Amino acid sequence: MNVLAQSPGLLVAVPLAGAAISFVAGRRRAPHVAITTALVVLTLAVALAVHVLDGGPFRYQVGGWGAPLGIDLVADGAAALFLVLTAIVGLVVTLYATAYFRTDDETAYGHGLFWTLWLFMWTSLNALFLTGDVFNVYVCLELVGISAVTLVTIGGGAEALRAGARYLFASMLGAMTYLLGVALLYAATGQLDMDVLRTTLVADTTAATGLALMIAALVLKTALVPAHFWLPAAHGSAPSPVSAVLSSLVVKGSYFVILRLMLDVMPAGYLPGVDIVLGVLGSAAIVWGSVQALLQTRIKQLVAYSTVAQIGYLFLVFPLARHGADVLTLALTGVLVHALSHGLAKGSLFLGAGSLMTRFGHDRIADMAGAARSAPALTFGVALAGVTMMGLPPSGGFGAKWLLVSAALASGEWWWAVVLVIGGLLAAAYMFRLLSVLLVDAPTELHASKGDIRTEWLPLALALGAVLLVLAIPLVSDLAAASNVLIHAGVTP
Amino acid sequence: MGDRRRFPALLPLLASGGVLAFVGRAVLALPPTASGLAVEMRDGAKASGIKNVVTAVLLDFRGYDTLLEIAVLMLATVAVLSLREDPAALSRRIAGRAGPVLGALTRTLAPLMILVAGHLVWVGSSEPGGAFQGGAVLGAAGILMVLSGYAQPAWAGRRMVRWVLTVGLLAFIGVALYPMLGGGSLLQYPDESRKNLILFIEILLTLSIGASILSLFLASASATAGGERP
Numbered sequence: 164m165n166v167l168a169q170s171p172g173l174l175v176a177v178p179l180a181g182a183a184i185s186f187v188a189g190r191r192r193a194p195h196v197a198i199t200t201a202l203v204v205l206t207l208a209v210a211l212a213v214h215v216l217d218g219g220p221f222r223y224q225v226g227g228w229g230a231p232l233g234i235d236l237v238a239d240g241a242a243a244l245f246l247v248l249t250a251i252v253g254l255v256v257t258l259y260a261t262a263y264f265r266t267d268d269e270t271a272y273g274h275g276l277f278w279t280l281w282l283f284m285w286t287s288l289n290a291l292f293l294t295g296d297v298f299n300v301y302v303c304l305e306l307v308g309i310s311a312v313t314l315v316t317i318g319g320g321a322e323a324l325r326a327g328a329r330y331l332f333a334s335m336l337g338a339m340t341y342l343l344g345v346a347l348l349y350a351a352t353g354q355l356d357m358d359v360l361r362t363t364l365v366a367d368t369t370a371a372t373g374l375a376l377m378i379a380a381l382v383l384k385t386a387l388v389p390a391h392f393w394l395p396a397a398h399g400s401a402p403s404p405v406s407a408v409l410s411s412l413v414v415k416g417s418y419f420v421i422l423r424l425m426l427d428v429m430p431a432g433y434l435p436g437v438d439i440v441l442g443v444l445g446s447a448a449i450v451w452g453s454v455q456a457l458l459q460t461r462i463k464q465l466v467a468y469s470t471v472a473q474i475g476y477l478f479l480v481f482p483l484a485r486h487g488a489d490v491l492t493l494a495l496t497g498v499l500v501h502a503l504s505h506g507l508a509k510g511s512l513f514l515g516a517g518s519l520m521t522r523f524g525h526d527r528i529a530d531m532a533g534a535a536r537s538a539p540a541l542t543f544g545v546a547l548a549g550v551t552m553m554g555l556p557p558s559g560g561f562g563a564k565w566l567l568v569s570a571a572l573a574s575g576e577w578w579w580a581v582v583l584v585i586g587g588l589l590a591a592a593y594m595f596r597l598l599s600v601l602l603v604d605a606p607t608e609l610h611a612s613k614g615d616i617r618t619e620w621l622p623l624a625l626a627l628g629a630v631l632l633v634l635a636i637p638l639v640s641d642l643a644a645a646s647n648v649l650i651h652a653g654v655t656p
Numbered sequence: 657m658g659d660r661r662r663f664p665a666l667l668p669l670l671a672s673g674g675v676l677a678f679v680g681r682a683v684l685a686l687p688p689t690a691s692g693l694a695v696e697m698r699d700g701a702k703a704s705g706i707k708n709v710v711t712a713v714l715l716d717f718r719g720y721d722t723l724l725e726i727a728v729l730m731l732a733t734v735a736v737l738s739l740r741e742d743p744a745a746l747s748r749r750i751a752g753r754a755g756p757v758l759g760a761l762t763r764t765l766a767p768l769m770i771l772v773a774g775h776l777v778w779v780g781s782s783e784p785g786g787a788f789q790g791g792a793v794l795g796a797a798g799i800l801m802v803l804s805g806y807a808q809p810a811w812a813g814r815r816m817v818r819w820v821l822t823v824g825l826l827a828f829i830g831v832a833l834y835p836m837l838g839g840g841s842l843l844q845y846p847d848e849s850r851k852n853l854i855l856f857i858e859i860l861l862t863l864s865i866g867a868s869i870l871s872l873f874l875a876s877a878s879a880t881a882g883g884e885r886p
Binding site: 165169172173175176179180182183184186187189223224225226227228231232233234276279280283286287290298299302303305306309310312313316317340343347349350351353354355367368369371372373375376 | 675678679681682683685686690691692693696697700716717718719720721723724725727728730731732734735737738739815818819821822825826829832833835836839840841842843844845
């Protein structure tokens with residue numbers, strides 16, 4: 164069996180098998196199933212990325228039928244980047260969760276099912292990054308949605324249940340709207356495969372309406388302002404390993420489909436004005452999310468609003484994509500680096516926030532003074548993640564903003580660069596607000612017993628990854644060049 | 657007070673109205689007839705040897721969608737179970753009792769329903785039917801038996817029950833992976849064993865789907881009957 168060529172199929176089948184096995188394995192063995200699965204999936208994701216770097220994007224025909232009858236998976240550079248990001252954050256979160264969800268805690272019935280739910284979610288994220296079929300996206304979104312909502316509520320408590328219910332409604336509204344859009348698109352074109360649609364799409368009211376509904380639904384799922392209303396409560400009240408996955412990976416799943424539809428499937432200007440609207444909403448998200456983050460008094464709410472802001476950057480690629488191949492290349496590489504650096508840094512921040520909350524026994528930022536003295540590794544991790552959030556050099560966040568600012572200036576639309584600078588300053592403000600408390604040298608009464616090598620050091624590991632990402636930017640641009648967006652735009656031969 | 661309550665309700669109403677008009681315009685713009693992928697589906701079904709086009713689409717052409725849908729079904733069951741704090745409390749709440757009428761009815765109907773479930777799966781390859789239909793009937797038979805006291809409702813906590821819930825998905829994944837050993841892709845059934853493999857998946861899926869339906873029923877019944885959350 165050629166593992167490289169089979170990697171797309173295996174990247175879905177392996178975590179799915181892990182989910183099923185962890186359900187029957189029982190409370191004690193389930194974590195081992197999850198760790199094994201995580202290691203295998205990381206290997207497969209790296210194998211897929213290597214295969215794409217070597218031979219360019221490839222298609223994988225599930226069932227051997229091929230489009231338009233069957234479903235094809237698409238492994239290109241962009242998909243490879245998101246798969247590797249998911250595998251890295253996934254492995255770290257899995258290890259962290261073995262310390263966070265103690266198997267000896269008999270009172271928490273739902274916790275025993277964390278592993279199964281988490282592996283289902285991982286399956287659906289991998290499937291979403293690989294799928295080349297617009298209906299299959301719907302099935303993946305259902306799987307992501309149900310697992311995400313359940314994981315939010317798994318810790319119990321009224322606040323989490325309320326947030327979960329709200330998340331469920333937003334998620335269902337998104338899924339149903341998406342399905343309606345697919346139905347219209349299929350009625351108009353008779354096709355579901357993205358690549359077939361790309362080559363056959365013609366101006367048509369029904370098809371355009373369908374695509375517009377699909378984009379709107381995905382915007383809701385990605386929590387772009389003003390559709391972010393469900394995010395802070397859901398990400399803020401979930402158990403910390405879950406918050407990390409939701410913020411760093413889940414919102415990127417639906418974003419990735421928007422990227423494919425906007426820049427690959429639809430010809431430029433197919434939905435006139437939508438690219439500008441997405442850019443403006445992205446800018447609004449950067450400002451509004453950052454200001455809200457600045458006003459929060461609880462640590463996870465701050466981090467959650469920071470996600471609302473950071474999502475905004477991802478949407479700046481759409482207005483910039485109108486300005487020719489060079490700007491598109493810079494902007495696409497920029498948002499891909501941003502997605503990676505935000506994924507790693509936000510994972511680190513939520514895991515770090517979870518550890519701080521466990522150590523302090525509360526989540527009030529104002530009362531967390533002195534953390535640096537008694538939990539130095541943890542605090543250092545949060546600070547490093549903050550560096551990449553602000554976009555200070557040298558970090559992945561800096562690389563992303565540099566590329567995006569260059570793209571904005573090259574396009575002649577300098578105002579996007581202004582938004583980027585304002586976003587960086589606001590991020591510095593809310594991160595310093597947190598760090599200024601943590602770094603105060605004050606005596607604290609921490610629950611020393613609740614410290615664990617995993618909960619102390621894993622946030623730092625992810626933050627280091629986000630900083631060191633700056634060294635991997637050439638690799639990211641190679642993978643960006645091997646993405647279908649740039650190949651179909653004629654940038655890459 | 658009344659105004660403040662009415663105003664937020666107005667906004668979603670206007671939004672839905674707008675979407676409705678938008679969609680209505682798109683639907684009216686459709687040509688009166690469209691074939692979609694019907695021709696490809698008929699040809700494909702002929703090539704695959706599965707006469708029922710619906711089954712061919714569900715388990716063969718778009719078997720990957722169905723694999724993930726089965727995952728959705730199992731996930732939904734796991735999700736509901738994760739919200740329940742004490743599976744053992746279930747048996748105390750639904751103490752099904754069979755009166756003379758319900759008892760006689762169950763004794764007549766339940767075996768028949770299990771038979772019908774099997775029949776639906778068996779005919780699925782050539783006529784309407786299949787794992788979802790069979791599973792629904794099987795699940796209904798289970799609900800009837802629990803309500804009349806013929807089956808123990810101490811359901812969700814048992815290890816064996818977890819196996820029944822999972823076996824369909826596990827079998828599906830196993831069959832999906834099997835062609836890879838011979839160099840095929842995921843779910844690329846070998847031509848000579850296609851029919852048997854699909855039947856094998858469908859039989860085990862029927863069990864899991866039936867078990868899922870029964871679990872969902874029992875879990876929601878317990879939530880309305882007791883409502884004792886800590």
